[in-house]
């Protein structure tokens with residue numbers, strides 16, 4: 248099994264000059280046990296990456312979502328390179344910005360306009376500002392356990408650096424609890440500006456949950472009736488469930504949709520799209536950033552969307568994810584374990600139910616990673632169109648060996 252001396256040495260150096268060494272979602276903190284995981288990658292290609300110790304991994308995290316067509320996917324890299332060579336970060340934006348907006352409004356069913364930024368958090372924050380501008384109201388309703396970024400308004404009071412006031416106008420309710428939403432609307436008459444949620448509930452450390460039948464219909468109807476802006480955070484699901492936006496997968500129509508991750512196959516870009524009714528309000532909110540007009544990531548996004556459409560990327564990822572799920576459940580069952588897979592097959596969340604403490608599951612994911620299948624034990628995985636039949640077969644072999652290993656670990 249793999250060892251990671253160079254990763255660990257780099258991390259020691261990093262800890263001296265970078266807060267946390269590696270911060271945020273790439274931090275080793277949630278990779279349990281930490282010594283089972285690589286910390287630094289040196290190269291990536293297709294569905295795989297290699298760490299600084301030369302270990303090879305079939306990557307089931309896809310850079311936590313952005314990698315959708317495979318690492319170093321040539322058509323996208325070429326499109327970006329051409330744009331870099333012509334004009335990237337310049338005093339005026341390039342025509343590629345208009346082309347990308349036209350493409351997104353064409354592809355995403357509810358979109359009449361598109362706005363570009365860099366990170367998911369940029370556009371979730373912008374969406375709340377537009378909702379407040381459009382309604383003249385303060386409250387934003389969110390789901391408990393839902394993640395929308397790192398801006399103080401998205402965080403919970405008690406987290407370092409977050410003031411009680413930052414959360415003063417956000418109200419968190421349980422996922423799939425329409426009555427709770429109705430209650431919040433009744434208790435805050437004329438003061439709910441927006442409702443923001445992911446298309447389905449994909450928190451960390453717990454099973455992911457699809458919307459109950461009728462949930463989104465009821466939420467949309469109440470929003471429409473009360474003039475509340477319905478915002479979908481499609482940053483993680485976007486382009487993996489449905490190329491037209493995940494709301495199409497579930498059959499409803501939001502007012503604003505936030506995209507990031509899969510939109511540019513790893514190039515830094517995010518987008519907010521919206522309906523005609525909110526276009527003037529969006530225009531009134533002052534919102535911008537140093538790199539938000541950079542052309543190369545836009546050229547990459549344009550190519551990524553065209554490629555995803557042409558190859559029916561959603562179907563490829565769904566089929567791969569479906570087969571992988573079946574295969575892994577079977578391997579687990581052969582060893583006497585119950586592996587539960589929730590969420591959409593293109594971004595499955597896995598859990599071995601035999602041990603509710605998650606220790607066994609963490610142990611299995613660690614043993615898989617040490618053998619070359621990078622598995623997070625607490626976060627939903629991602630698949631890409633670059634994952635192959637061969638990857639799947641190798642993954643199932645690794646999973647099988649890892650089950651043997653966890654039995655030995657227990658002895």
Ligand code: PMP
Nearest residue numbers: 366367368394395396480482483
């Ligand atoms: N919303 C969701 C659902 C996310 O998964 C993420 C990123 N993990 C964000 C928002 C924030 O995006 P970013 O980290 O690019 O700001």
